[in-house]
Amino acid sequence: MRQVERAIFDLRRGLPVVLRTPQDDVLIQPLEGIDDTALSALADMAGHAPGLVITTHRLASLGTHAPEGADAVRLPLGTHHRASDVVAWAMAAMAEPPGVQPPAPASAAETAALNLMRRGQLVPAALSARVDATRREAMAALIDDGTLLGVALDDVQRYGEGDTTTLKRISEANVPLADAEQARFVLFRESDGLREHLAVLVGDPTEWADAVPVRLHSACLTGDLFGSLRCDCGEQLRTSVAAISEHGGGILLYLAQEGRGIGLANKLRAYGLQDTGLDTVDADQVLGFGEDERQYRAALQMLAELAVTRIALLTNNPDKIAAMSLGGIDVVGREACYGKLNEHNRRYLNAKAERAGHWLEDVLESRDVSDRHALHRDTSGSLE
Numbered sequence: 001m002r003q004v005e006r007a008i009f010d011l012r013r014g015l016p017v018v019l020r021t022p023q024d025d026v027l028i029q030p031l032e033g034i035d036d037t038a039l040s041a042l043a044d045m046a047g048h049a050p051g052l053v054i055t056t057h058r059l060a061s062l063g064t065h066a067p068e069g070a071d072a073v074r075l076p077l078g079t080h081h082r083a084s085d086v087v088a089w090a091m092a093a094m095a096e097p098p099g100v101q102p103p104a105p106a107s108a109a110e111t112a113a114l115n116l117m118r119r120g121q122l123v124p125a126a127l128s129a130r131v132d133a134t135r136r137e138a139m140a141a142l143i144d145d146g147t148l149l150g151v152a153l154d155d156v157q158r159y160g161e162g163d164t165t166t167l168k169r170i171s172e173a174n175v176p177l178a179d180a181e182q183a184r185f186v187l188f189r190e191s192d193g194l195r196e197h198l199a200v201l202v203g204d205p206t207e208w209a210d211a212v213p214v215r216l217h218s219a220c221l222t223g224d225l226f227g228s229l230r231c232d233c234g235e236q237l238r239t240s241v242a243a244i245s246e247h248g249g250g251i252l253l254y255l256a257q258e259g260r261g262i263g264l265a266n267k268l269r270a271y272g273l274q275d276t277g278l279d280t281v282d283a284d285q286v287l288g289f290g291e292d293e294r295q296y297r298a299a300l301q302m303l304a305e306l307a308v309t310r311i312a313l314l315t316n317n318p319d320k321i322a323a324m325s326l327g328g329i330d331v332v333g334r335e336a337c338y339g340k341l342n343e344h345n346r347r348y349l350n351a352k353a354e355r356a357g358h359w360l361e362d363v364l365e366s367r368d369v370s371d372r373h374a375l376h377r378d379t380s381g382s383l384e
């Protein structure tokens with residue numbers, strides 16, 4: 001499996017990787033940083049023009065339906081296609097589908113390639129070229145001398161299905177917080193070494209209520225750390241710590257799921273797309289993602305490790321309740337957890353309520369605006 005993890009790192013560096021089966025070698029390359037030289041080098045190495053592999057979410061955002069049952073499709077490319085066009089087909093906001101032949105369902109290697117891109121928090125799109133039989137020996141030599149990384153397709157598929165994200169409890173310490181003086185941070189690391197999650201234990205665990213107050217908080221660097229006004233995350237983080245403390249203690253799980261699981265680089269891309277008029281769901285779809293890419297396996301493992309089975313969840317998100325219940329946790333209560341509405345996050349909160357079914361009516365109807373908003377209104381008079 002270490003080869004798979006190495007492949008993810010090579011892809012994050014923009015390097016091609018070879019996916020190998022006994023019959024075939026397939027060269028794959030991420031879209032980030034691709035230029036015309038890299039595009040033709042890929043075709044030369046493989047002896048075939050590459051195709052562009054995209055998710056069906058991306059295809060839908062181009063206004064085209066995927067063949068029945070396909071999760072990903074391949075658009076064949078010709079030698080006349082420029083890298084800038086290919087990158088645009090993969091991730092730019094545009095209405096026109098590419099003028100190439102109809103999409104074919106992606107092969108097993110191509111589907112696996114997109115899973116590697118996702119795990120590496122790259123845009124889930126790839127260039128893919130089957131290595132011609134006449135080039136296989138040369139390809140094997142490049143793999144042997146370390147120029148290219150080769151990884152068995154079988155391993156990539158098992159990596160995607162398996163328990164590679166088993167958590168290890170790594171370290172812990174008391175960290176008194178402004179909103180909860182008695183707090184203990186426990187750090188967990190996924191076994192492939194890629195991501196770390198935190199359990200913040202508030203109060204004395206022996207005195208926690210029978211249904212332990214729990215907040216599942218997905219990381220949001222911009223909101224949690226910088227107080228971004230584009231979302232409600234920073235305020236939710238702090239008010240939930242305070243609420244847990246007031247309820248006699250409980251747990252905040254701080255999950256490495258930046259940008260609903262798409263990663264910070266892609267969240268910033270999605271923000272750029274939202275600035276052109278798309279909402280948060282459509283912007284993610286342009287980049288090839290579904291409306292919410294999060295999985296809660298890590299949260300379930302941390303609760304198991306902490307021997308917590310009955311919880312009261314602080315959330316407005318029905319998916320989190322469903323994920324916990326499906327994972328065998330008894331969710332016996334739910335408490336709302338709001339941030340403040342302001343003119344920068346109103347559209348985002350509306351989209352969460354309307355498109356993802358979050359319970360945010362109270363916030364959206366309250367016209368509860370922050371001091372900062374009031375200040376802004378005083379000076380600009382531009383409150384909608």
Ligand SMILES: Nc1nc2c(ncn2[C@@H]2O[C@H](COP(=O)(O)OP(=O)(O)OP(=O)(O)O)[C@@H](O)[C@H]2O)c(=O)[nH]1
Nearest residue numbers: 217218219220231257258259260270280315316317
């Ligand atoms: N992709 C994407 N992610 C965003 C955007 N705005 C915020 N996020 C992310 O959305 C996630 C919000 O997570 P949570 O705070 O757990 O909130 P939630 O799913 O709304 O659920 P509750 O707060 O529990 O009701 C964080 O990972 C943010 O980084 C956006 O416009 N696009």
Ligand SMILES: [Zn+2]
Nearest residue numbers: 220223231233
């Ligand atoms: Zn946020």
